[in-house]
Amino acid sequence: MTLSQNHSAGRRRFLCGCAGLVGLSTLSLAGCSRDTDGHQSQAPLEIDPQTSCSLDGMLLADFPGPKGQIHYVQDRQVDWFCDTVELLSSLIAPEQVRAVKAAWVQDMAKADWDRPKGHWIDARQAWYVLGSQRKGSMGPTAASFASEADAKAFASNHGGQVHRYADIKPEMVDLTGGALHDTRM
Structure with missing residues (x-):
């Protein structure tokens, strides 16, 4: 191999290596973007038949109503x-106290209530209808929507009150009901 051929082969390897690094960087950033605070935000994942609730182990695909997912900054698990x-x-x-990278709920104006899939929207930008007649996997639920108009239309058809995420207080989504407050037991 001549000096010219050796230099050409080395240069080709170098350029291919650089292209590979650029490709890996692009792949590692797929599904990620920057939020307004400069943190990476995680794209929503999709529910599969084995996806289970982090609180009670229920299989999400087996129940109606809107679902949700939270991605934390310090935790790879959703x-x-x-x-x-x-x-x-x-x-x-x-x-x-855990820093949230992203939180997603489903836009129920687009998702099928009985078998919701996809149509993920930012939970902190969504509109919610609390107190409607529609039930989710745990009974009364907060129907989530991308737009106020869709939330109002849902409330008109199924009852309930429309709230922005920022207006929801902890006592409005209290999970301590059930047996604890059941006086019939």
Whole structure:
């Protein structure tokens, strides 16, 4: 091999290596973006038949109503929720100290209520209908929507009150009901 051929082969290897590094960088950033605080935000994942609720182990795909997911800054594992009330309770609880990278709920104006898939929206930008006649996996739920108009239309058809995420208080999504407050037992 001549000096010219050796230099050409070395240069080719160097360029291929650089292209490989650029490709790896691009792949590692797929599904990620920067939020307004400069933190990486995680794209929503999709529910599969084995996805279970982080609070009670229920399989999400087996139940109706909107679902949720929280991605934390310091944790690679996603917390899944079979019901938006559970997600909201976890997300806005005063004792919540884990930094949240992203939180997602489903836009129920687009998702099928009985078998919701996809249509993920930012939980902190969503509109919610609390107190409707529609039930989720845990009974009464917070129907989630991308737009106020869709939330109002849902409330008109199914009852309930429309709230912005910022207006929801911990007592509105309290999970301590059930047997604790059942006086018939």
